[in-house]
Every structure is written in C-alpha cells, then in structure tokens.
Amino acid sequence: MTFTKFALSCALATLVAAPTVAEQWRGWNIHPKDYPNSVALEGFAKEVADKTEGRIEPEVYHNGVLGDQPDAIEQVRNGGLDFANFNMGPMGQIVAATNVLSLPFIFRDVDHMHTxxxxxxxxxxxxxxxAxxxxxxxxxxxxxxxxxxxKHPIKTPADVKGLKFRVMNNDLYVNMVDQLGGNATPMAYGEVYQSLKTGVIDGAENNYPSFESSNHYEVAKYYSITNHLIMPECLCISTASWDALSDEDKAIVKAAAVNAAQEQRAxxxxxxxxxxxxxxxxxVSVNEVSDPKAFQAAMAPVYEGFITxxxxLEALIKDIQATK
Structure with missing residues (x-):
C-alpha cells in the first residue's frame, strides 16, 4: 500500500469512528426538583436523549436558577435557552391571545381544559x-x-369585600378581584408568605400544591374552593431549536413532550x-363554594372589557366555551 493510500485509509477510519457531537439543550423550570412538573421534565429530557441516541442531550435547571419567568421567556425566544415549562399567566404581555386563558371561569373544569x-x-x-x-x-x-x-371562609362574593388579595401581575386578575369587591395587590410570589404573616395582605389565590409547598397554609387558615382560574402551562421549545431539528427528531421530541404532559397530569x-x-x-378550614354561579356572574364586566x-379574540373565547 502506498503512503497516500495508507493516509487516506486512516483518515476515512477516523471519520467513521468519530462520535457525533451531541446537541446540548438547556431547559428552564421554576419548580423544585420533586414537583410533578419537574419529574415530568426530567422524563422528557431522558426520553429525548434515549430516542435520539444521544444526538440531543437536554438538561433541566430547576428552582428558577436561570432567572425568573419573564427573563426565561426572553431567553427561550432568543435561543439562549432551548426549552421550558411556562405558566400562561405572565405570557400575556408577549402573546396577547394567551390572556384568554387568564379569563376567570373560561374553563368549566380541569377535564374541559385538557380536552x-x-x-x-x-x-x-x-x-x-x-409567531x-x-x-x-x-x-x-x-x-x-x-x-x-x-380572616374567614369565602362562601359568596360578599365575603371577598374589603379583603386585600395578592394576584399575579396581570390586569385581568386585578379586575377579577375588584369585581368581587376586594382589593387586588400584584406582588412577587416570594413575598406572599411574609405579607400574609404581617397583614400587608389578607389573602392570595392559588392551587393546593402551591398553597402547601409555599407554606402559606401556616398563616392563611381559610381555603375556599372557587376554581376561578384553570390555566394550562406549556412545555415550550425555542423556535430556533425546533427549526434546527430533522423531521425524525421533531417527531421524537414532540412525542416525548406529549408523554411528559400525561405523566405530569397524573x-x-x-x-x-x-x-x-x-x-x-x-x-386549615376548607370549604366548597356551593354557588359558583354568583362568582361567575360577577365576572361579566371583566369579559365585556376584555372583548372590547x-x-x-371573541371568537376564540366562544370556541373554548363551546368545546365539549
């Protein structure tokens, strides 16, 4: 074998043996590692890595260590982060249509939302x-x-009157509390516990896991089931990261995301x-609101103002309400 043929043979062998460089994906998550969302995101990352045979290696960063949600949204949008689990509440500042998901009582129940x-x-x-x-x-x-x-159980809208409630930073939530006669106070989530303890606010609104994991139940002893907001969260990927995938890997990533959603819901x-x-x-004293229609009726001005x-977005609202 001549030297030229030998060198070419070695070069080809090196190319064949060279491992594919994995695409390293970074994922944002605000929740602690044992939270349902976090467990599902870890499952998503593992499935993507396994099914792509290491072509993509996602890593999830929990507890908001890569920034708060507004910062993370911008990082995903500009490709600085590859994927994330986002709540739709703060998303309305960027994607106006998602404000529809923040309308009180837009979904009849959780099953309606899933469907x-x-x-x-x-x-x-x-x-x-x-877009x-x-x-x-x-x-x-x-x-x-x-x-x-x-202060006390909330059984009718009148029981909200005069109470100071922390809400997420969205005008829809402020209007919701105002229409019930309360005083809405937008506030960072991390400030709620101390504000409840010192009386800066009288209450807040959230789901059971957040109420419990934040320890708010230690200082707020009345939980009244109104089910006024039922909001989905997305497993979102950067458009840049998505567009860079082959059709094969898009199918793998999409299937892994759907599987993650099913795991998270369970x-x-x-x-x-x-x-x-x-x-x-x-x-904690827990009470079911026996007549949610009274709360729903109070939201009419919220809907009227939003549609005006x-x-x-009116057609989208009606299509959601008509979904069986």
Whole structure:
C-alpha cells in the first residue's frame, strides 16, 4: 500500500469512528426538583436523549436558577435557552391571545381544559406562541386556583369585600378581584408568605400544591374552593431549536413532550390530593363554594372589557366555551 493510500485509509477510519457531537439543550423550570412538573421534565429530557441516541442531550435547571419567568421567556425566544415549562399567566404581555386563558371561569373544569388544549384550541395557541419565538409542544396541568385568606371562609362574593388579595401581575386578575369587591395587590410570589404573616395582605389565590409547598397554609387558615382560574402551562421549545431539528427528531421530541404532559397530569392529580390532606391536617378550614354561579356572574364586566379591548379574540373565547 502506498503512503497516500495508507493516509487516506486512516483518515476515512477516523471519520467513521468519530462520535457525533451531541446537541446540548438547556431547559428552564421554576419548580423544585420533586414537583410533578419537574419529574415530568426530567422524563422528557431522558426520553429525548434515549430516542435520539444521544444526538440531543437536554438538561433541566430547576428552582428558577436561570432567572425568573419573564427573563426565561426572553431567553427561550432568543435561543439562549432551548426549552421550558411556562405558566400562561405572565405570557400575556408577549402573546396577547394567551390572556384568554387568564379569563376567570373560561374553563368549566380541569377535564374541559385538557380536552380543549389537546385539540384545535391548543393548536391555535401554539400557533400564536410560535409567531413570537416559542413552540408549545404539549400542555401541562396547573390545577384550579382558589382563594385563601387569614380572616374567614369565602362562601359568596360578599365575603371577598374589603379583603386585600395578592394576584399575579396581570390586569385581568386585578379586575377579577375588584369585581368581587376586594382589593387586588400584584406582588412577587416570594413575598406572599411574609405579607400574609404581617397583614400587608389578607389573602392570595392559588392551587393546593402551591398553597402547601409555599407554606402559606401556616398563616392563611381559610381555603375556599372557587376554581376561578384553570390555566394550562406549556412545555415550550425555542423556535430556533425546533427549526434546527430533522423531521425524525421533531417527531421524537414532540412525542416525548406529549408523554411528559400525561405523566405530569397524573402526578399533579396525586399531588393535589396529598396537599389538600396535609393542609387540612394542619388545621386549615376548607370549604366548597356551593354557588359558583354568583362568582361567575360577577365576572361579566371583566369579559365585556376584555372583548372590547380585544375584539379579534371573541371568537376564540366562544370556541373554548363551546368545546365539549
């Protein structure tokens, strides 16, 4: 064998033997590692790595260590992060259509939300997100949100009157509390415990797992089940990361995201039961609102104002409400 042929043979052998360089993906998550969403995200990462045979190696960063949600949204949009689990509440500042998901009582119950988001309604929201640099691959559960406070049970809208409630930073939530006669106070989530303890606010609103894991139940002893907000969360990927995938890997990533959503929903349902049992055992008084229609009726001005400001979204609202 001549030297030239030998050198060429070695070069070809080296090329064949050279391992494929894995695409390292970074994923954002605000929850602690044992939270249902976190467990599902880890499952998503493992399935993607396994099914792509190491071509993509996702890693999930929990507890918001890569920044708060507004920062993370921007990082995913510009490709600085590859994927994330986002709550739709703060998303309305960027994708106006997602504000529809923050309308009080837009979903009849959690099953209604799942049916809508797993079908054409979810696709329409994903299309709106994709236009802003995000692709929603699947929809997680975040349960239903209800009111809790330090003063008394809430049974009718009149029981909200005069109480100061922390809400997420969105005008829809402020208007919701205002229409019930309360005083809405947008506030960072991390400030709620101390604010409840010192009386800066009288209450807040959230789901059972958040009420329990934040220890808010230690200082707010009344939890009233209004189910006023039922909001999905997305497992979203950067449009840049998505567009860079082959068709084969897109199918793998999409399937892994759908599987992650199913796992998250099952874990969430279990966690809700465990969290409710824990807070009740700790002495929290839990009451079911017997007539939610009174609360729903109070939201009419919220819907009227929203549709006036966003007439192009009225059809989407009606289509969600009509979903069986």
């Amino acid at each position: 809508a988001m797993d079908g054409d309604i979810g696709r329409r929201f994903s299309d709106a997100l994709e 802003e640099g995000l692709v929603a691959l699947s929809w997680f559960d975040s349960g239903s949100r209800s009111f809790y406070n330090t 874990l969430w349902a279990e966690r809700e039961k465990a969290s409710r049992a824990k807070v009740e055992a700790a002495g 400001a966003n007439p192009d």
